[in-house]
Amino acid sequence: MFVKICGICSERDALAAAERGADALGFIFWRGSKRFVDAADVAAWTERLPAGILKAGVFVDAQPDEIAQTVRIAGLDVVQLHGELECPALDVKVWRVRYADRPAETIPAKVDAYILDSYSESSPGGTGLCGDWDAAAKFVQESRMPVILAGGLRPDNVAGAIAKVRPWGVDVSSGVESAPRIKDLKKIKEFIANAKRAG
Numbered sequence: 001m002f003v004k005i006c007g008i009c010s011e012r013d014a015l016a017a018a019e020r021g022a023d024a025l026g027f028i029f030w031r032g033s034k035r036f037v038d039a040a041d042v043a044a045w046t047e048r049l050p051a052g053i054l055k056a057g058v059f060v061d062a063q064p065d066e067i068a069q070t071v072r073i074a075g076l077d078v079v080q081l082h083g084e085l086e087c088p089a090l091d092v093k094v095w096r097v098r099y100a101d102r103p104a105e106t107i108p109a110k111v112d113a114y115i116l117d118s119y120s121e122s123s124p125g126g127t128g129l130c131g132d133w134d135a136a137a138k139f140v141q142e143s144r145m146p147v148i149l150a151g152g153l154r155p156d157n158v159a160g161a162i163a164k165v166r167p168w169g170v171d172v173s174s175g176v177e178s179a180p181r182i183k184d185l186k187k188i189k190e191f192i193a194n195a196k197r198a199g
Contacts, residue, residue, distance in 0.1 A: 001162065001199020002169030003192050004056065004148060005176065005183070007035040011045035013183040020185070021192045024054035026080065026173070029070050032060065034180045035173070039073035046075065056080050056095065064088035080115060095148070100135035111145055115171060118151030130157070133164045140167055155190035159198035170195050 005017040006026030014025055027042045028035045039057075046055055056078035059067055067079060068088045079087050080095040087094045093112040100116055116139055118131035130152030140147045146168035153161055154175035162170065174180070176187040 001195045002146075002148065003195050004054075004169060004171040005173075005188060005192075006056075006058065006150075006171055007033075007173035007177070007181075008045075008183070009035055009037055009181040013185075014045045015048060016185050017183065017188050018049050018053050020189045021196065022053065022188070023169070024056050024078065025049075026056045026058055026171070027074065027076075028058045029062070030058060030060040030082075033058075039070045042074040042076075054078050054093070058082070061085055078112075086110075098139070100132055100139045113146040113148055113168070114139075114143060115148050115150050116140070116167070117171075133161060136165045136167075140165055153191070155187050155194055158191055158195045162195060162198040 002023045004024040004026055005022045008014050008017065008025050008027055017025055027037050029039065030036060054077045055075060057070055057074060057076040058080045059082065061083035062085065068090060071079065071090055071092055076092060078093040078095055080097065081087060082097045087110055094110045095113045095115050096111050097115045097117050116136055136149060148169035148171050149161060149165050149167040150171035153170055153172045158170055172191055176183055176191050178184040
């Protein structure tokens with residue numbers, strides 16, 4: 001089971017999540033988020049990451065030149081896109097955010113995986129709200145791309161979500177925090193262990 005720990009806001013949390021078995025770390029480059037980070041800081045925080053751990057940048061309706069510059073400065077491996085804008089031609093993976101109960105109006109040209117999140121009118125993601133796992137399971141069954149389940153996941157419910165939805169991976173942010181921008185290392189360890197065991 002692929003596990004992404006998102007909303008990383010410090011070197012401490014980046015290295016701790018990697019040490020505890022995360023497969024990817026997510027960094028939010030949308031200024032509307034309380035977990036917004038600077039690309040140069042991310043580059044510094046991840047210098048000592050073990051090889052093979054993906055660095056994913058989260059963007060909301062960002063312009064292609066902004067995405068390209070951030071990828072270059074932060075050294076990203078993945079661009080995670082909220083919204084319908086196309087990703088610039090870069091040598092990175094592209095993950096698109098989708099909502100199980102809100103079909104996409106367009107099918108973007110480049111997609112390597114879907115992040116299946118819980119829809120909220122107040123925020124494009126990171127709400128901590130659980131989605132409809134029945135609808136999510138149907139989405140996974142019908143998808144031709146790998147699906148990473150997000151939305152309201154925590155150490156105590158991730159195994160049940162995996163059993164119900166059968167995603168390729170899971171993604172968590174607020175569910176492993178002690179406060180916004182601060183990860184709870186015990187929760188990260190439990191989340192990753194429970195997800196890997198269930199997968």
